């Protein structure tokens with residue numbers, strides 16, 4: 001009975017997703033694939049802002065929202081109309097300070113460091129809209145809730161701090177000057193994703209690029225070109241057109257590989273395809289080969305850089321292009337330690353990935369939420385495999401259907417955005433979610449959705465362990481639905497001591513590759529003491545050495561991502577001397593100095609590399 005029910009649920013999810021993907025008015029599901037590869041204008045730069053803790057620009061004195069009142073007046077979104085009766089006059093964007101966008105607000109003004117609430121942001125820009133084009137306002141990410149207005153008219157709202165969204169603005173742009181206003185609100189709520197309690201800084205604002213894209217009337221909205229699951233000789237994918245001209249013939253051209261295929265889209269604008277291919281120069285960390293892939297319809301054309309590789313598991317092995325690999329990884333947050341704040345652009349991102357490469361990593365866990373598209377594209381280019389995650393973290397409201405829908409939307413938007421990235425091999429549906437029946441159902445549904453949307457990658461989650469005597473037991477029932485056995489274990493830090501941890505054995509109930517998602521210890525960079533003194537680099541270093549001894553005893557061990565590449569800011573980390581709002585589990589300090597353990601991890605990875613040659 002239960003099985004039958006879940007079968008119907010899966011079919012239902014499939015139908016809902018199919019409708020969502022194909023329904024043209026569903027703006028947030030029809031994200032434009034490869035936005036950076038399209039004609040666009042950047043609206044980044046300095047945006048004026050108004051701090052509005054009481055949400056004066058949104059609620060009137062009876063606390064009724066007035067941003068969509070019949071008169072269209074009131075609200076901070078509209079500073080152009082004459083200030084007649086009923087309209088709010090106690091603000092002025094032009095005289096307000098400005099901040100850099102993309103950029104979190106917390107690190108741009110001292111009084112905003114701990115701010116959680118609403119800030120209004122405005123940018124002016126020029127446009128010259130053409131009658132035969134379509135226009136889209138695209139946001140890489142706004143944390144957490146965004147209300148967006150163009151020239152005083154509301155375009156819509158979006159929730160979720162790490163995924164892109166867009167609004168069609170065709171017919172709404174003025175020739176000459178336009179202005180866009182965003183009400184960004186980073187307040188935390190129990191029923192949201194993530195929820196109120198996280199171990200990272202709740203950076204607010206427009207943290208990623210804002211673009212105005214210009215598309216032909218009928219355009220290539222989305223596409224996927226990847227190898228079929230476990231098949232190095234078969235290309236698979238789809239092209240989705242949007243606009244009036246839905247039936248078109250499409251050429252998929254990969255000149256360097258001698259591939260040229262023509263497919264025809266159906267009445268819904270979709271063409272799915274698969275075709276046999278001859279040998280390719282396959283993508284791997286050692287050989288991050290990207291091909292120029294050109295997709296051309298009569299009305300539109302887009303070029304992407306795509307790598308081709310297969311990823312699958314077989315028993316306890318992870319096979320990349322058919323060959324068993326060991327994932328030499330590291331976790332990272334989307335945060336720059338040197339100039340604290342969200343990573344501001346490609347330079348910051350390259351620095352982070354370069355550090356991982358210096359440690360001889362071939363893999364990174366982009367914790368605990370979607371990182372930017374640029375980061376994942378860099379991983380493609382630099383040859384780093386990626387674990388990509390959604391912020392289903394700790395204590396989610398498992399019984400709230402709207403919370404589930406939100407989690408599923410964030411997952412599907414992440415997967416839509418990054419499905420052509422060869423670096424991404426794992427979709428993670430969450431981190432350290434405590435076992436209970438409602439949670440198992442929620443997470444089970446998310447796992448099924450991930451599989452439905454992409455059968456070519458692995459589905460995983462960072463699970464929890466429990467201890468029984470000297471056994472570390474991994475038996476979370478969710479493990480049945482995942483491809484990897486991944487768990488966070490903090491032996492030597494949150495339990496046991498660096499010495500006693502060596503007495504523990506792992507009791508893992510699943511015959512799958514074991515890829516440990518977290519372990520580590522806090523160390524204040526430059527603080528030296530004996531190996532038994534917590535917070536010292538020596539303590540952290542010994543912990544890593546003993547972890548490697550303990551973990552290599554697990555027969556199915558196929559990788560790990562210790563916690564974490566660099567120290568990061570967290571309001572939960574209160575020790576005034578050692579932490580001061582920093583989680584110190586980084587292998588690199590917030591000044592960019594490598595701690596002792598960095599080199600220990602590197603030499604362990606050097607060994608593992610030789611073993612898996």
Ligand code: GCB
Nearest residue numbers: 199431432488518563583585
């Ligand atoms: C964890 C969490 C991570 C924390 C880390 C810690 O298990 O997944 O977000 O930052 O532990 O430092 O305690």
